[in-house]
Amino acid sequence: MDLSFTPEEEAFRAEVRAFLDENLPDELARKGRNTEGLTKEDMAGWHARLNARGWLAATWPTEHGGPGWGAVERHIFEEECARANAPRIVPFGLNMLGPVLIKFGTAEQKAEILPRILDGSDWWCQGYSEPGAGSDLASLKSRAVREGDEYVINGQKTWTTLGQHANRIFCLVRTSTEGKPQEGISFVLVDMDTPGVELRPIKLLDGGHEVNEVFFTDVRVPVSNLVGEENKGWTIAKYLLTHERTNIAGVGLSGKDLEKLKALSQQLVRGGRPLAQDPLFAAQMAEVEIDLEAMRVLNLRMLSAAKEGAAPGMQSSMLKIKGTVIRQRIQSLIKTALGASAAPFPARDLPENALSVPQEAAGAAAYYFNHRKLSIFGGSNEIQRNIIAKDLFGG
Structure with a gap:
């Protein structure tokens, strides 16, 4: 091909x-x-x-x-x-909710919500993970009980990325406890300013504020905010996660970071010669570059199939695993190359008399630690391997 x-x-x-x-x-x-x-x-x-x-x-x-x-x-x-x-x-409204509404939403939901995503009137965040339901998402406990024309929601979501900027959140909630856990989940839209919604920041290791907890206490939401059918939200959840996992792979971002790594390996000197000439380090760079090129080919094969209308299926899990591992390895090599110069703070915080180090050193440690999450969110890589095995071998 x-x-x-x-x-x-x-x-x-x-x-x-x-x-x-x-x-x-x-x-x-x-x-x-x-x-x-x-x-x-x-x-x-x-x-x-x-x-x-x-x-x-x-x-x-x-x-x-x-x-x-x-x-x-x-x-x-x-x-x-x-x-x-x-x-x-920012993917939540544009690359996650938008495709979901286009496929599963009502005409009224599309007409109201999609233009507001485009013009920036609404900023969305994602309410999937819970303290006891991350990769095992079907075990979520947040409940939505129907009372007339409203759902009353109680529960908690966590790791809500950029929730501090959002005015709306799309949530998975449990609307039934009968049958398999996946069969009682619904996909509901909630305004963040609804009484009973509380957002609390989670401070990260580097002091940043990227993720949050969201609590729901007797939050009343119109039934018209349900997307798709009641108790059929698992189908929507899987559809959305396919988009999310493909996006997490970050082929373009890995390519950019690899070029940064190569440039650093030429600038930095170890033992009187550029780091790029160190046999072990050069071999590690070559290995990750080969893996990245192989992933790029896989990505293009998926894109070719998508042109013919094929759904990515387990291939999105393959991309998610390989893409996140490659991105983490590149960041690890950058941090290794910089050594003690891998500052844990951004360039704007460097004092004027700071040691002369490459500009790329600023924030390198924080960037490395932040990227440890890649193999966890969107469904941990361990879970993705199970998905691939089940697709290939059944069960």
Whole structure:
């Protein structure tokens, strides 16, 4: 199978590069290059620029405001954005809820919610994980009891990424305890300012605030906020997770970080020679580059199949496993290369008289530790291996 890009696809790549050259602010590119945290204003501003070009909702069809791209165009766009150090699109509304509503939502839900995702009126977060239900998501305990035209929700969600910026949350809740655990789950939309919703920050090792806990105490939600059928939310949950896991693989991001690693290995000197000439370190870099190229081929094979309408299935789990392991290995090698220079704080916090170290050193330790989560969220890699085994061998 020919996995090369066509002339038309390469022309699209040139169009994306030209757009990024003209529209990506230098300050945002600098933050991306130095792995600095973004403010909500940073993210919203970049979303607005993409939306004005019609490129924000890359996975949406044109009738709902998307660009109508195929899978290969989406891959090229993400690859070029990573190369330019552009901010990643916040996925919760655009890459998770949007596709769910397009497939499972009512006409009213699509007409009300999708435009507000595009113009930034609504920022969404994801209410899946609970203290006792992470990779074993079907064991979730948050309950939604129907009373007339409302659901009354009680329970807790955790690891809610960027919940502090969101005004709405999509949740998995238990609406029945009969039958298999997966059969009693529903997918419900909740406004964060509804009485009884409480958000508490979780402080990370580096002092950052990226994730949160969300508590629901007698939260009343209209039944019209149910997406799909009651007790059929597990089907929606799996559909959404397929999109999430493919996105987590981060082929373009790994490529960008590998280039950073290569540049550092040429700059940094160990034993009187560039680190790139150290046999052991050079072998480790070569190994991860080979694995990344193999994953890129797998990704392109999936994209080729997607053009024909094939669903990714277990391939999304394969990408998630390999992609997260590769990203973690690259970050580990960057940290190893920098050694004691791998500062645990961003460049803006370095004193003027700081030791002369590569700019990439700023925040390298924090970036490494933050990336330990990749093999856990979106369904841990251990669970993904079970999914692959079940698909291949049955059971």
